[in-house]
Amino acid sequence: YQRRVRDSIQTSIQQRQFLILLTCCTLLDLIAVGFVVPLLPYIAAKCGVRPSMIGAFTSIYSALQLISSPILGRFSDKIGRKFILLLSHAGAALSYFILGFASNLPILLLSRVPIGLFKQSITISEAYIADITDPSTRAGALGKVGSIVALGFVIGPALGGLSTFSSHFSNANSKTNSNPQDIHDENANYSLPAFIAAFL
Numbered sequence: 001y002q003r004r005v006r007d008s009i010q011t012s013i014q015q016r017q018f019l020i021l022l023t024c025c026t027l028l029d030l031i032a033v034g035f036v037v038p039l040l041p042y043i044a045a046k047c048g049v050r051p052s053m054i055g056a057f058t059s060i061y062s063a064l065q066l067i068s069s070p071i072l073g074r075f076s077d078k079i080g081r082k083f084i085l086l087l088s089h090a091g092a093a094l095s096y097f098i099l100g101f102a103s104n105l106p107i108l109l110l111s112r113v114p115i116g117l118f119k120q121s122i123t124i125s126e127a128y129i130a131d132i133t134d135p136s137t138r139a140g141a142l143g144k145v146g147s148i149v150a151l152g153f154v155i156g157p158a159l160g161g162l163s164t165f166s167s168h169f170s171n172a173n174s175k176t177n178s179n180p181q182d183i184h185d186e187n188a189n190y191s192l193p194a195f196i197a198a199f200l
Helices: 002-046 051-079 083-098 105-118 121-132 135-171 191-199
Strands: none
Touching: 002 051, 002 083, 002 121, 002 135, 002 191, 051 083, 051 105, 051 121, 083 105, 083 121, 083 191, 121 135, 135 191
């Protein structure tokens, strides 16, 4: 009996440690998303994409997700959540890295392919939590993931915008924007947020 109690306590501690680790990874993941997503229209404009095509460009990610979601979900059931979760983070990092070098439309389109095909981190994380928690604590654990997602989208866009501002500030005295209402700032450094997101 004492051994069973000891094993139960040890298992509970391991689950709690894993949940903390998974929560931290999810937070970093969503901060990285927040770094990049709000800037995509600006990056597309800098690469010469017309405003009428920006919507079609951003829909590439969703279209690829529609194809890959059931496939990766099935694989995660067969080979385990951990491998698919690592694959998801690797695909996202690769996409952000490519996006940092985007200077034309083909590279910009290419940057959306890995993240569209492999980015299922939130879904897999929630499935992982459902696997290791009992029904009495599952709803609370999943609720924490939702809070972490919201927190990531609070922190990420703010820091992503500030990372472009540093380049704009350094060039402000050398070049003045002739149209203050122009949505695209040629002085802004959009590569830096993408590289930071890849690092995260």
